[in-house]
Amino acid sequence: MSSQQQMLLGIDAGGTFTDFVLVRLEPTVSVSVHKTLSTPDAPERAILNGIKAMGLESHLNDGSLQLIHGSTVATNAVLEGKLARTAFITNHGFADMLQLARQTRPELYALETPAVPPPVPPELCLETGGRVAADGTVVLPLTQIELDELLAKIEALAPDAIAINLLFSFLDDSFERRIESAIKAQSGECFVSRSSTVLPEYKEYERGIATWLNAALGPVISGYLGVLQHELGSTSLQVMQSSGETMSASMAAQSAVNLLLSGPAGGLTAIAYLAQQVGKSKFLSFDMGGTSTDVALLDGKIRTSSESSISNYPIAVPMVDMETIGAGGGSIAYVDTGGMLQVGPRSAGADPGPACYDCGGLDATVSDANLVLGRLQSDSALAGDLHLSLERAEASIEPLARRIGLSVEETALGIIDIANEHMAKAIRLISVNKGHDPKDFILASFGGAGGLHVCALADAMAMKNALVPIHGGVLSALGMVVADQGRQFSKTLSLDAQQIDEKSLEEQFVQLEQVGMEQLALEGLHASVLVSKRSADLRYKGQSYTLNIDWHALAGALDVFEQLHRQRYGYSHDAPIELLTIRINLATEKTPFALPQLIPESHCNNIRHCKVYGEAEQAKLLARADLYPGESIEGPAIITEYSATTFVATNWSVAVDGFGNLELQKQS
Numbered sequence: 051m052s053s054q055q056q057m058l059l060g061i062d063a064g065g066t067f068t069d070f071v072l073v074r075l076e077p078t079v080s081v082s083v084h085k086t087l088s089t090p091d092a093p094e095r096a097i098l099n100g101i102k103a104m105g106l107e108s109h110l111n112d113g114s115l116q117l118i119h120g121s122t123v124a125t126n127a128v129l130e131g132k133l134a135r136t137a138f139i140t141n142h143g144f145a146d147m148l149q150l151a152r153q154t155r156p157e158l159y160a161l162e163t164p165a166v167p168p169p170v171p172p173e174l175c176l177e178t179g180g181r182v183a184a185d186g187t188v189v190l191p192l193t194q195i196e197l198d199e200l201l202a203k204i205e206a207l208a209p210d211a212i213a214i215n216l217l218f219s220f221l222d223d224s225f226e227r228r229i230e231s232a233i234k235a236q237s238g239e240c241f242v243s244r245s246s247t248v249l250p251e252y253k254e255y256e257r258g259i260a261t262w263l264n265a266a267l268g269p270v271i272s273g274y275l276g277v278l279q280h281e282l283g284s285t286s287l288q289v290m291q292s293s294g295e296t297m298s299a300s301m302a303a304q305s306a307v308n309l310l311l312s313g314p315a316g317g318l319t320a321i322a323y324l325a326q327q328v329g330k331s332k333f334l335s336f337d338m339g340g341t342s343t344d345v346a347l348l349d350g351k352i353r354t355s356s357e358s359s360i361s362n363y364p365i366a367v368p369m370v371d372m373e374t375i376g377a378g379g380g381s382i383a384y385v386d387t388g389g390m391l392q393v394g395p396r397s398a399g400a401d402p403g404p405a406c407y408d409c410g411g412l413d414a415t416v417s418d419a420n421l422v423l424g425r426l427q428s429d430s431a432l433a434g435d436l437h438l439s440l441e442r443a444e445a446s447i448e449p450l451a452r453r454i455g456l457s458v459e460e461t462a463l464g465i466i467d468i469a470n471e472h473m474a475k476a477i478r479l480i481s482v483n484k485g486h487d488p489k490d491f492i493l494a495s496f497g498g499a500g501g502l503h504v505c506a507l508a509d510a511m512a513m514k515n516a517l518v519p520i521h522g523g524v525l526s527a528l529g530m531v532v533a534d535q536g537r538q539f540s541k542t543l544s545l546d547a548q549q550i551d552e553k554s555l556e557e558q559f560v561q562l563e564q565v566g567m568e569q570l571a572l573e574g575l576h577a578s579v580l581v582s583k584r585s586a587d588l589r590y591k592g593q594s595y596t597l598n599i600d601w602h603a604l605a606g607a608l609d610v611f612e613q614l615h616r617q618r619y620g621y622s623h624d625a626p627i628e629l630l631t632i633r634i635n636l637a638t639e640k641t642p643f644a645l646p647q648l649i650p651e652s653h654c655n656n657i658r659h660c661k662v663y664g665e666a667e668q669a670k671l672l673a674r675a676d677l678y679p680g681e682s683i684e685g686p687a688i689i690t691e692y693s694a695t696t697f698v699a700t701n702w703s704v705a706v707d708g709f710g711n712l713e714l715q716k717q718s
Contacts, residue, residue: 057109060530061097061119062313064088065126066340066380066400067498068096069524069693072104073531079643083524085498085693087436088400093123094278111283118530119299120290120313123274124267124306128361133266134210134241138170139200139229140258141217142190145175147258156362169262169363170213176203180225182218192225200229201236211241213265215258220250220542241268248307249366251356251631252542256366260307263363267306275299288535292369293354294319295536295637298573308367310360313526314344315370320529321494322352323642324519327709332491333517334481336473336507337526338500340380340417341397345476346372347486348494354538356587357595368538368633373476379417379499380404383465385453391461393468405446408439414450416469418443419462420502424662425697427671430690459663470503474510481511485617488513496522501696504714505685509699513716520645520710523693535575536637539566547588547627552604559584559601559632566636575638583635590615590625598633647708648679662686665700677706684717 060071070084084104089095097119101107109115127133140147149168156163178200180192204212212233219226223246230244243265245257279287279299289302292311302309317337325331325348337344347353355371357364376395380403383393393416402410404417420426421443428438444458451461481488488511495504501518508516519525541562545555567577587596588611597614599607612622656676659668669686674696677689682705685698689712698704701717 057106057115058531059101059106059115059117060316060527061100061117062316062524062526062530063093063096063119063121063123064313064339064341064526065090065122065397066378066403068093068100069527070100070104071521071524071527071531072106073643075643079646081521081528081645083521083527083693085524090126090400093121093274094281097278098281110285113284116286116288117282118288118290118296118533119278120316120526120530121274121309122313124271124309124312125360127267127270128263128310128363132270133263134269135174136170136211136213136262136266137174137176137204137207137209138258138262139176139178139212139214139216141181142177142179144217144254145172145177147215147255148175148262151255152364166362169259174207174209176200178229180216180229182216182222182225184218184221186218186221188222192228197229197232201232204233204240205236209240210269211243211265213258213262214242214244215254215261216245217254219244219246220252220257223250241265241272243268248305250541251366252544253366256364259363260366263310263365264305264307267309268304271306271309272303275303288530290316290319290530290533291537292365292367293538293635294352294370294533295538295635296530296533297535297537301573307365310365311358311369311372311374314346314372314374316526316529316533317344317496318346318348318352318370318372318529319533320496320519320525321348323529323532324494324517324709324711326642327645328517328707328711330492333494334477334488334491334511334513336477336493336495336497336500336504338473338495338497338503339378340403340498341376341378341399342374343377343473343476343497344372344374345473345480346370347480347484347491349486349491354598356540356598368540371480373479375472375476377416377469377472378497379415379420381416381469382413383415383419383447383450383468384413385450389454391450391454391464391468393465394472404443406438406440406443407436408442409436412446414443414446414465416465417499418446419465420499420697422447422458422462423466423664424660424669425502425688426695427660427688427690430695463664466503466506470506470510473503474507477507477511485620492517494519496525496694498523498694501689501694501712503697505697505699505702508714508716515716516714518694518696518712518714521693522696522712523691532640532642534637534640535573536580536635537566537570538633538635539563539569540631540633542631543629545629546591547604547608547629550604550629555604555629555632559634562632562634563636566634570636579638580636581639583637585633585635586629587631587633589628589630590623591628592625596630601632645709648706648710660688662688662697667700674710674712677704677712679706679708681706 181190245261288296381394404415493516584601674691687698
């Protein structure tokens with residue numbers, strides 16, 4: 051950030067709302083928030099609307115404002131199949147690589163599975179020479195005749211983007227580079243992506259999918275970011291990556307596959323930042339928005355994974371280790387053909403939204419159920435000047451209630467219980483299934499709808515402590531502001547750990563760091579401001595999957611690998627260990643600003659009461675702004691604020707820490 055930039059604006063463009071967090075650094079640190087309805091047809095419009103509503107238009111060109119943006123544009127394009135027409139280039143005999151995939155069945159015991167169309171139509175899959183063997187030697191050269199034939203086919207097909215994925219290109223990328231140069235010389239406007247840049251790692255199918263997605267998303271992302279940057283003028287624009295670091299908008303346009311978890315990564319980054327502020331390290335993060343819920347585990351630091359997936363596609367680029375499910379405030383409830391009540395994954399989205407928004411939506415959603423139960427108040431202030439309609443919410447649930455023979459309130463409670471179970475299942479996947487006891491963690495709940503479900507989920511996981519952070523309704527946008535700028539780089543080596551030459555391995559790490567620093571220099575980041583963190587993917591010989599281990603020295607890394615393997619899978623054995631891939635995380639390490647602390651005042655006397663279905667006594671109703679440190683409230687209680695609502699159940703209490711975070715505790 052330059053000396054001129056005195057304001058940081060984090061923007062999280064979600065499926066229902068676009069969230070803004072503005073941090074003013076001078077004369078003292080202050081934080082303000084804003085929400086506006088998303089505009090899925092043109093996401094930049096919601097961003098510009100929010101900037102105007104916050105009175106920041108005059109700062110767009112004077113150098114005092116920096117934007118850090120997390121977006122669902124890439125994710126939505128994949129989920130909706132709105133991708134550029136892409137040609138896929140590989141070696142002779144491998145044109146059907148993406149169609150064959152891994153031959154894994156989505157349902158193990160299903161006798162029949164529906165045919166899935168290949169990611170790239172056969173007519174767009176092209177073969178050529180330039181094949182490298184597993185030891186790096188050349189099996190087939192790339193002749194000029196073959197290259198000319200390839201260029202002629204591309205010219206005839208006229209694709210919008212091209213993905214180049216030759217075998218073992220991570221060992222020798224000269225053939226991929228030659229093809230890329232020839233294509234750009236012939237058609238400079240076509241978006242070209244090559245695997246040796248996108249993902250220089252083994253597993254040709256996963257590398258192929260990553261390269262294809264990067265190419266197919268490239269025109270979509272570069273077009274969107276180009277329009278946004280044009281509207282923003284000279285204002286600095288950074289984009290959040292799936293791994294939790296930010297990159298320049300110009301680089302993001304070339305690295306679209308790295309943006310697939312852009313928004314959710316911001317939420318986890320914010321939790322890591324708050325963990326430092328409050329002096330705690332073990333959190334289960336639970337981010338519930340209007341369309342989806344993201345859960346992750348934080349044990350001292352953010353963990354990334356190269357084994358994620360989106361829409362049945364493996365995403366092997368680094369992403370925060372997170373589970374995402376289609377359960378949010380806008381998730382639609384319905385009765386299936388067997389007469390069972392179901393919730394999600396289909397969502398009402400921003401348009402028309404839940405029925406209670408009174409914007410034309412007719413389907414019952416989780417938000418409608420919370421309103422009917424009294425946990426969400428009809429006079430709650432929402433973004434876009436929305437006002438909740440209890441009448442519309444009840445009308446949307448009433449047909450479901452008739453079909454299953456329950457009252458509207460009982461049906462609403464059923465909707466909430468089902469949604470909670472979906473989310474509890476996701477929390478188990480990232481905690482219990484990986485050898486962690488949820489009772490050792492604090493449940494950090496955020497997102498516009500998270501606070502309404504936090505106590506129920508903590509009870510489901512037998513957890514005694516929960517936290518609803520300050521600015522929890524827009525926390526992912528805060529994460530954009532506090533994120534470091536940087537990238538992750540990798541290279542597959544495939545070494546027998548017992549025979550590793552540590553000096554040679556050190557040289558490989560140094561070379562990878564140099565490559566990374568050269569690329570980051572293009573974004574204006576000098577090597578002197580970058581911090582390098584090393585890690586390696588290890589596995590027992592014969593295994594398909596790896597565990598990522600922080601790398602300091604060989605002996606220590608092998609011990610950590612075996613300990614983590616026992617924790618994750620319950621055993622370790624005497625098989626040889628392989629070092630498959632080395633990784634470098636190069637990033638700036640910001641000196642984070644401290645959130646302003648609350649000034650203790652007198653106890654809140656502005657407490658009303660309201661009826662909540664299922665609670666024996668009336669719930670206390672108060673504004674979050676009226677709570678101050680040292681004050682504790684017994685549940686049931688409803689705490690309202692501009693961007694979210696928190697429901698404190700019976701047998702839970704809530705207090706406020708010095709930063710304004712709500713600390714919830716289970717009463718024995």
